[in-house]
Amino acid sequence: MFDRVGLAGMGDEALVSALTAATQDEAKVAARRLALIGEVIARQCDGEDDDHAHQVINGWAWAQAAVAAACNLNPYAASKQMRIAQALRDRLPRTAALLASGAVSATVVDAITWRTHLVEDPDALGLIDTAIAAEAAQYGAHSEKQLIGAVDLWVEKFDPDAVVRSRRAAKDLYVEFGDKDDPNGVASFWGRLRVTDTKVLQQRLDALADTVCPNDPRRRGELRAAALAALGVVGPALERLTCACGDPGCEGSGKDPRAGAVTIYVLADQVPAAGQQAPQQTVPGTTGTPESQPTKPETTSESESGGDSEPQTPAAESDPAAPAACHPSPAVMLDGAIIPAHLLAELAAGGAKVQPLTEIAALPTERQYRPSAALTAFVRMRAMTCSFPGCSxxxxxxxxxxxxxxxxxxxxxxxxxxxxxxxxxLKTFSGWQPTAKPDGSMHWHAPTGNTYTKAPGVALLFPHWNIHTPVPRRRAIRLLDDTDRDTRMPVRTRTRAQDRAQRIKAERVHNATARALEHTHSDSDPPPF
Structure with a gap:
């Protein structure tokens, strides 16, 4: 794909011209893709009756599954693409035409559809679409901030209550977790609380921070972070924070409750010998590796908080006989977060539970319906995520x-x-049929006739782990008649369309109130002289 055959001989002008054409072609393909998504939505949602719209697996959910599987997207990303497709098809036809001609990029269209999603009046929307289409071809050359300002200008002109305020300003109270730029092993969070709640929380964290001895090396901010995490594990019964001074005689020394909430599952790892391209597969049922291969332990850790657990798949210390390039492997949580090896070691030293992960040969068919803890851990660690295509x-x-x-x-x-x-x-009520394969992958047959494959997450990160599982035959037991299955479909109190309309209405009211307050304050302020 990226070899220079056919490119090296191009002149500079021809090369850049080809790049421009390719960029336009990319936009045209994106327009075609969104048009296809729009048609999938139309076939499932247009004319949907009220009873079906109130079901959890309604037309939108069915279309979302089809789009997610076809485009290898998680449900949230699929819904976002569907909203963009709907906006281009039903709300912004002139903007859609620009994308189809290659005049604007899919990124620009994404911003336009989002910044106009609160506009409800058809006449105002038509004026905004016309105004944006007249100048949108220039948007791609601007920064994201300039682009948003250009779109908001027209929204402000024709429907001021529909201007999208910043997410932080639009929510009075909220807490958000995680940022794409977070370094491995830590996660940021931010939010806004009532001022009284903030004071109460601050006092509680400071009080816990004060329970450590003067020799604790952590700063005030670190102590507050440790106290907040410990509260999440222990709850309001927490009376003091574990001291990190290192003195065994310190009154506050002991096991950190945060580490005690983590379980580390251990499995065998292999390090390739010099000149070997890939680690050799272990023999089914064995936990070791060939004697000629240096080994190091590998773990799968599972964080447990109350009734909800968060499994992780890390590797521990490296073998001294391993090649110099091999370092202690990091932990990999099931949601993809990376836990550095030093933090894994701290968790183990601080009291995390450590237990071996059961090998496949030691997991026979179980007689009961509910799987054992060992079988549950194996299945979850093998898949790492939901087994549906694209779902993470x-x-x-x-x-x-x-x-x-x-x-x-x-x-x-x-x-x-x-x-x-x-x-x-979706699998239970909508005709999607999964078929397990011995390598742990899942083949899905959609009601449309399409087929998709979802590989187990562990196959990419730990290919040496033996997960080969012969598929047992279906037992000759007659299932109960399921002719009334549709009557057992969970239903919603409001349809998705009603929920969306309610959210838009609430945000428009919030915007109108904020504008009225701004206007009141501006009228009461004295002139600046």
Whole structure:
């Protein structure tokens, strides 16, 4: 793809001209893709009756699953693409025409559709679409801030209450977690609380920070962070913070409750010998590796908080006999977060539970419906995420589903898979049929006739781990008649369209109130002289 055959001989002008044409072609392909997504939505949602619209797996959910699988997107990303496609098809036809001609990029269109999503009046929307289309071809050359300002200018002119305020300003109270720029091993969070709640929380954290001895090396901010995390594990019963002074005689020394909430599952790892391209597969049922291969332990850790657990898949210290290029492997949580090796070591030293991860040969068919703890851990660690194509929800936040319903389908590693609640319902009620393969991958057959494959997450990160699982035969047990299955579909109190309309209405009211307050303050302020 990126070899220089056919490119090296091009002149500079021809090369840049080809780049310009390719950029326009990319926009045209994006327009075609969004048009296809819009048609999928139209076939499932247009003319949907009220009863079906109130079901959890309604037309939108069905279309979302089809788009997510076809485009390899998680449900949130698929919904975003669907909203853009809907806006271009039903709300902004002139902007859609610009994208189809290659005059603007998909990134520009993404910003335009979002900054106009609160506009409800059709006449105002038509004027805004016309104004934006007249100048949108120039937007791509501007920064994101300039682009947003250019779009907001027309929204402000024709529908001031529809100007999208910043997310932080639009929410009175909120807490957000995680940022794409967070370094490995830590996660940022931010938010806004009531001033009284803030004072109470600050006093509680400071009080816990004051319980450590004067020799604790941590700064005030670090102590507050440790106190907040400990409160999340222990709860309001926490009376003092574990001191980090290192003195065993210190009254505050002991195990850190944060580490005690983590379970580290251990499995065998292999380090390639010199000249070897890939680690050799272990023999099914063995926990070791060939004697000629240096080894190092590898772990899968699972964080448990109350009834909800968050599994992780890390590797521990390296073997001294390993090649010099090999370093202690980091932890990999099931949601993809990286835990550096030094933090993993701190957790183990601080009291984290450590136990081996059961090998596949030691996991026979179980007689009961609910899988054992060992089988549950294996299935979740193997998949790492929901087993539906494109879905990235961590396996510990998913249901553990019998692919072939029990008792016809056994409680066996090859008949169990984590499915988030949305895709569990989709499989149960909407005709999506999964088929497990011995390598841990999942083949999905869609009602449309399309097929998709989802590989187990561990196959990429830990290819040496033996997860080969022969698929057992379906047992000759007749299942109960499921002719009334649709009557058991969970329903919503409001349709998705009603929910969206309510959110838009609430944000417009918030914007109108904010504008009225700004106007009142500006009238009461004295002139600046």
């Amino acid at each position: 929800r961590a396996a510990h936040r998913c249901d553990l589903d019998h692919l072939i319903p029990w008792p016809a389908g056994a409680t066996h590693p090859a008949n169990l898979a984590p499915l988030c609640r949305l895709h569990h319902l």
